[in-house]
Amino acid sequence: MKIVFIIIGLVILAIVTFLIYRLIVVKIQNRKINALRFERVKDLFDKLENEEALTNEDVFPLAKSVLTREATYQLLNDYNKTDLFPKELYTIINAAESNLVNWLEFPTELDACPDEIEYIKRVTFDLNGQRDCVHYEVFKYRVNEPHWAAKDGWCVGVVGPYFDDSKPYDYPNATFSRIDSTLDNVTPEEEAKWVHENITIKRLKAQPPITKRSGWLKTRV
Numbered sequence: 001m002k003i004v005f006i007i008i009g010l011v012i013l014a015i016v017t018f019l020i021y022r023l024i025v026v027k028i029q030n031r032k033i034n035a036l037r038f039e040r041v042k043d044l045f046d047k048l049e050n051e052e053a054l055t056n057e058d059v060f061p062l063a064k065s066v067l068t069r070e071a072t073y074q075l076l077n078d079y080n081k082t083d084l085f086p087k088e089l090y091t092i093i094n095a096a097e098s099n100l101v102n103w104l105e106f107p108t109e110l111d112a113c114p115d116e117i118e119y120i121k122r123v124t125f126d127l128n129g130q131r132d133c134v135h136y137e138v139f140k141y142r143v144n145e146p147h148w149a150a151k152d153g154w155c156v157g158v159v160g161p162y163f164d165d166s167k168p169y170d171y172p173n174a175t176f177s178r179i180d181s182t183l184d185n186v187t188p189e190e191e192a193k194w195v196h197e198n199i200t201i202k203r204l205k206a207q208p209p210i211t212k213r214s215g216w217l218k219t220r221v
Contacts, residue, residue, distance in 0.1 A: 014146035037102070041071050048079040059084045067105070067113055069098035073169045093119055095168040096137040096159035103175045104141070104157065110179060112148060123192035127161075133212040136160035136195060154183045158195040172200040
């Protein structure tokens with residue numbers, strides 16, 4: 001019997017050790033990716049901070065890139081310079097695309113920027129009478145070899161929730177993609193429903209209401 005307890009204790013110790021190690025590794029990885037993201041827009045940040053003259057031409061390349069679009073808008077917003085942001089990119093779809101790519105880039109998710117990403121459609125649900133409607137923007141994306149997810153083909157990503165009065169760069173609190181959810185095994189409506197029921201609704205119950213973004217760079221721990 002003593003041997004059994006020793007074995008159980010060792011198994012529990014191994015699990016706890018792994019979880020602690022995993023937590024430390026994830027925090028280190030998240031710090032690295034956030035540092036990389038800041039580096040991408042550092043020149044813009046420095047110019048805004050130093051009150052240097054900026055033009056639409058200075059901003060456009062950063063706004064055009066899906067990797068820096070969201071951070072660029074948030075930086076400009078922080079410095080009351082959103083008039084420099086390209087009007088054609090000031091849409092919920094463009095904002096959602098950048099938000100999803102930034103989410104996928106985290107090491108705990110896809111750990112990469114998709115090689116291709118395309119918008120599919122908006123899916124709408126009633127939010128239990130709390131607000132009229134809640135909307136999700138659904139995308140498909142894929143990566144090339146040698147990435148481990150290349151074999152899955154087109155995966156599905158969901159960005160939201162957005163409400164009827166949402167502005168394009170309001171932060172969506174339930175962006176998610178089950179990497180193994182592909183267009184071969186799930187519809188856009190089914191995946192949006194999964195996100196709505198398993199993330200949005202649970203978060204609303206745990207800590208209502210959903211709040212809009214504060215700050216231009218989301219930090220994950």
